Amino acid sequence: xxxVGCQKEPAKIAVEAVTLxxxxxxxxxxxxxxxxxxxxxxxxxxxxxxxNTSNPSVATVExxxxxxxxxxNATITASTDDGxxxxxxxxxxxxxxxxxxxxxxxKATMELEIGGTGTLTAIIxxxxxxDKxxxxxxxxxxxxxxxxxGVVSALKAGKATxxxxxxxxxxxxxxxxxxxxxxxxxxxxxxxxxxxSCNLGATKPEEYxxxxxxxxxxxxxDTSIYLDLTNCPYHIGADDKTGWTKYVSSAYxxxxxxxxxxxxxxxxxxxxxxxxxxxxxxxxxPRQSEVEELLKKCTTEWxxxxxxxxxxxxxxxxxxxxxxxAAGFRDGDYLGAEGSYGYYWSSSRVKQYPxxxxxxxxxxxxxxxxxxxxxxxxxxxxxxx
Numbered sequence: 001x002x003x004v005g006c007q008k009e010p011a012k013i014a015v016e017a018v019t020l021x022x023x024x025x026x027x028x029x030x031x032x033x034x035x036x037x038x039x040x041x042x043x044x045x046x047x048x049x050x051x052n053t054s055n056p057s058v059a060t061v062e063x064x065x066x067x068x069x070x071x072x073n074a075t076i077t078a079s080t081d082d083g084x085x086x087x088x089x090x091x092x093x094x095x096x097x098x099x100x101x102x103x104x105x106x107k108a109t110m111e112l113e114i115g116g117t118g119t120l121t122a123i124i125x126x127x128x129x130x131d132k133x134x135x136x137x138x139x140x141x142x143x144x145x146x147x148x149x150g151v152v153s154a155l156k157a158g159k160a161t162x163x164x165x166x167x168x169x170x171x172x173x174x175x176x177x178x179x180x181x182x183x184x185x186x187x188x189x190x191x192x193x194x195x196x197s198c199n200l201g202a203t204k205p206e207e208y209x210x211x212x213x214x215x216x217x218x219x220x221x222d223t224s225i226y227l228d229l230t231n232c233p234y235h236i237g238a239d240d241k242t243g244w245t246k247y248v249s250s251a252y253x254x255x256x257x258x259x260x261x262x263x264x265x266x267x268x269x270x271x272x273x274x275x276x277x278x279x280x281x282x283x284x285x286p287r288q289s290e291v292e293e294l295l296k297k298c299t300t301e302w303x304x305x306x307x308x309x310x311x312x313x314x315x316x317x318x319x320x321x322x323x324x325x326a327a328g329f330r331d332g333d334y335l336g337a338e339g340s341y342g343y344y345w346s347s348s349r350v351k352q353y354p355x356x357x358x359x360x361x362x363x364x365x366x367x368x369x370x371x372x373x374x375x376x377x378x379x380x381x382x383x384x385x
Contacts, residue, residue: 015044015082020089027059027068029096035064035089037078048081059091071095100129103171105164110175112144112154113182115203120150120175122164133167142222144177154179156210156219157201157278181209181278186384190317191293193286193383197322200275200380206308208327208338211377214345214357215247215268217277220377226333232375233272240355240373246272248354255354262354268347275382283382288348288358290383291369295360302364309339311362322381324362330377340364343378 017040025033037049051061058072066076068091076089102125110118122134136146143158152162157179165172185197201210201219210219215233229235229243236257237243245258247265256262267287270276275283286294298313303323305312310325328338337343344360350371359378361370372378 013041013043013045015046015080015085016040018049018078018080018085018087020076020078020087022089023087024090024092025066026092026094027066028094029068029070032065032067035061035066035076035078037064037087039080039085044082046080046082050079050081052077052079053091058093066091068093095130098126098128098130099168100124100132100166100171101126103134103164103166103173105173105175107175110152110162110177112152112177112179114154114156114179114201115182116154118152118154118177120146120152120162120164122150122173131167135165135167137163137165138177139163143179152177156221157181158218180280183279183281184382187320187322188318189294189298189313189315189320189322191290191297191315193290193385195286195294195322196275196283196382196384199325199327200278200382204306205323206305206310206325208325209379210274211327211330211335212274212345212380213377214349214374215272217272217274220330221335223330223333223335227330227375227377228332229375235355235375244354247349249349249351252352252354266349266351273347274345274380279382282384284384285345285347285380286383288346288369291346291358291360295367295369300362300367302362309364310342311367313367324360324379324381326362327379329379343372343376344381345378349374 019038021036053061053074053076055074059074060067061076071093074091079086104123106121112118138144138146138160140160143160145153146162160177162175181200182203186194187197188194198205199209211221234246235243243257244255248256248262250262250264253262273284275285298315300311300313303312305323308325312321312323314321324342326339326342328336329343342362346358348358350356356371357374359372361368
């Protein structure tokens with residue numbers, strides 16, 4: 001006897017749903033992440049899942065592995081082979097960050113006249129850096145400022161360092177800027193030297209310009225700079241009768257505190273001459289004899305130029321003239337006597353008083369040459385051969 005039987009196939013368990021984990025991801029170009037698909041019920045007969053991306057140029061997917069291709073957005077979809085159940089994951093791809101590895105400027109140094117401008121160009125490596133944001137700064141904005149585009153503006157004579165840094169601050173470059181006084185016109189009065197048409201630090205005859213200590217080459221117009229013997233060039237003593245280290249006559253050794261014996265230097269050396277340092281060329285401060293020549297061979301009148309009071313000096317030789325504004329003077333923490341007095345340094349020290357130097361004095365009554373303390377801040381009117 002032969003028995004023939006029929007075995008039933010197991011019952012098919014259908015897929016009811018599919019979920020993804022995570023449901024959103026953020027990647028950077030080149031990165032990858034895995035998205036897991038979970039079927040409900042977990043013992044569904046057909047576990048096959050089909051994967052798809054809405055934007056393969058942004059992100060691709062293979063067996064749940066998502067790879068970021070380029071910046072943008074894409075939707076990753078998982079579909080069950082059984083029943084076509086779907087679930088999705090939103091993918092955001094960010095551009096790969098390319099950091100700046102080298103930063104430099106097209107100029108290491110720059111020279112400008114007061115009122116002038118110059119442009120610095122930043123050179124970035126690599127050229128395709130992701131964030132090219134740069135920050136510009138000046139270490140002395142009273143001398144020169146810089147814009148966000150690298151345009152440097154010269155404000156007063158002096159030195160400033162312009163810096164540029166990356167947004168992360170990990171790369172930087174600098175440019176050393178030197179600002180000189182605007183080159184004035186040399187006015188021929190028929191004298192032994194030509195006189196500048198305007199004050200040092202000014203661009204017009206009636207402008208006051210800067211204020212300088214004798215043997216000092218930096219403008220001390222800023223009243224936050226307290227002027228007295230403690231910051232007087234070449235002075236280290238407790239009073240004005242001692243402690244001088246340069247420009248002292250050997251006839252007055254008690255004033256001397258330098259090495260050796262008094263130097264007996266009568267006139268400012270070029271490195272201590274504000275006009276020479278800030279204007280360059282053959283410009284310098286006038287000597288006492290040249291001031292005396294100006295006073296002797298010019299007529300002078302107290303007058304006003306464009307609303308500014310001062311004295312006009314007119315040559316008796318050729319009729320040409322210069323105007324010296326009554327710019328006042330700097331002492332302590334103030335600026336005084338503007339509009340009433342003008343004080344102008346010569347390059348000559350006073351023989352009998354090494355703590356003082358010769359100066360031009362102008363006021364409504366007269367123009368004369370006198371001497372005054374070296375620490376004060378006075379105007380400078382340059383001369384040239």
